[in-house]
Amino acid sequence: MNSSMAMKLFNxxxxxxxxxxxxxxSISAHAGGxxxxxxxDCASCHALTGxxxxxxxxxxxxKGPDLFYAGNKYRQAWLETWLQQxxxxxxxxxxxxxxxxxxxxxxxxDTSTLTEHxxxxxxxxxxxxxxxxxxxxxxxxxxxxxxxxxxxPGPLGEMLFDKIYGCMACHQIEPGFxxxxxxxxxxxxxxxxxxxxxxxxxxxxxxxxxxxxxxAHLPDNNKxxxxxxxxxxxxxxxxx
Ligand code: HEC
Ligand code: HEC
Numbered sequence: 001m002n003s004s005m006a007m008k009l010f011n012x013x014x015x016x017x018x019x020x021x022x023x024x025x026s027i028s029a030h031a032g033g034x035x036x037x038x039x040x041d042c043a044s045c046h047a048l049t050g051x052x053x054x055x056x057x058x059x060x061x062x063k064g065p066d067l068f069y070a071g072n073k074y075r076q077a078w079l080e081t082w083l084q085q086x087x088x089x090x091x092x093x094x095x096x097x098x099x100x101x102x103x104x105x106x107x108x109x110d111t112s113t114l115t116e117h118x119x120x121x122x123x124x125x126x127x128x129x130x131x132x133x134x135x136x137x138x139x140x141x142x143x144x145x146x147x148x149x150x151x152x153p154g155p156l157g158e159m160l161f162d163k164i165y166g167c168m169a170c171h172q173i174e175p176g177f178x179x180x181x182x183x184x185x186x187x188x189x190x191x192x193x194x195x196x197x198x199x200x201x202x203x204x205x206x207x208x209x210x211x212x213x214x215x216a217h218l219p220d221n222n223k224x225x226x227x228x229x230x231x232x233x234x235x236x237x238x239x240x
Contacts, residue, residue: 033131036124042067050137052208059210060095066208070132072142073196079132082191083125086117087239089187091172092180100180109180141206147194148224149231157229161185165216167226173233182213189234197227 037048045064052066053059070079092109093099101110120128136142153160162168171185172178178185188197199206201223204213218226 033127033129036128037131040118040120040124042128048135053210056210059208060097062094064094067132068135069138069207071134071136072138073193074132074191075193076129076133078191079129080125083120083128084122086119088114089183089191091184096181138207141199142193142195145195145198145202147198147227149194149228151221151224151228153225153229153232157225157232160222160226161229165218165222165226170213174237175239184239185230186233186237187239189231194227194231197230198223201226 037043042048047062047066047068050066050068053062090096093114096109099110099113100107102108158173160167161171161173167185168178170179170182172180174186175184200213201216201218203215204211205215
């Protein structure tokens with residue numbers, strides 16, 4: 001090999017090394033994440049491979065949300081933070097009927113039956129978040145959506161969410177205000193991708209065939225307004 005060829009080779013190697021190192025690092029973080037999911041036995045409560053529950057009995061017994069499409073659903077940065085500092089997202093747990101007790105006026109959540117989530121250190125949370133972000137079995141559903149941030153919810157946003165479509169019967173728009181059989185939505189903008197929200201609102205059963213959220217057959221413009229309203233709530237709220 002003459003010296004100019006050797007120089008060329010050297011330059012190519014020099015150029016490639018950082019990319020190569022970067023690639024191996026992200027691959028190894030990801031491989032580490034798979035090992036950690038096993039180590040912490042996350043699959044004892046979460047489905048890491050599909051499909052979603054196909055019967056009501058299976059739905060009611062589900063211990064934690066399905067994670068096999070986590071990469072289509074969650075923001076990776078939020079996953080990383082939440083896994084280090086988990087906070088309750090469903091005020092009455094996975095299936096509200098398992099966690100309510102009679103109260104003086106109406107049913108109340110029996111918080112003694114709800115358990116705290118496992119908390120991870122920063123390194124493990126980062127590796128697991130990277131692995132979860134790579135789990136994308138529902139990319140086709142996400143690609144069918146186009147979020148339009150310019151459609152302002154305006155004062156109508158809350159009207160749509162509360163009075164017109166009755167979403168508030170199941171979802172809280174601020175702590176303690178709203179229904180309890182769904183997730184709190186005032187943190188959803190921080191947790192979820194806008195495309196996931198659009199798709200889920202379009203057809204909840206496409207994601208989770210037996211879930212009790214009804215398909216409201218909304219016109220596209222109102223779906224955009226609702227998603228932008230939910231994102232606005234998250235910006236106003238200090239909750240993570
Ligand atoms: C004992 C059961 C159990 C185990 C084990 C468990 N989780 Fe969870 N996980 C839950 C429940 C229940 C929720 C819902 C929390 C809520 O709504 O407040 C949840 C929520 C989550 C969420 C938030 C997603 C969402 O939409 O609510 C993530 C991410 C998550 N778990 C990841 C993990 C990972 C990663 C592991 C392993 C390190 C793990 N979980 C272990 C029960 C569990
Ligand atoms: C009958 C109760 C019910 C009604 C009414 C309802 N939802 Fe839901 N919604 C749910 C349940 C249950 C889930 C799934 C929660 C889970 O993953 O554990 C859900 C999930 C969602 C999600 C994903 C949230 C997340 O945090 O993962 C969004 C966004 C959402 N609903 C918006 C709406 C909107 C907008 C409306 C009104 C058009 C609505 N919902 C009406 C019960 C309801």
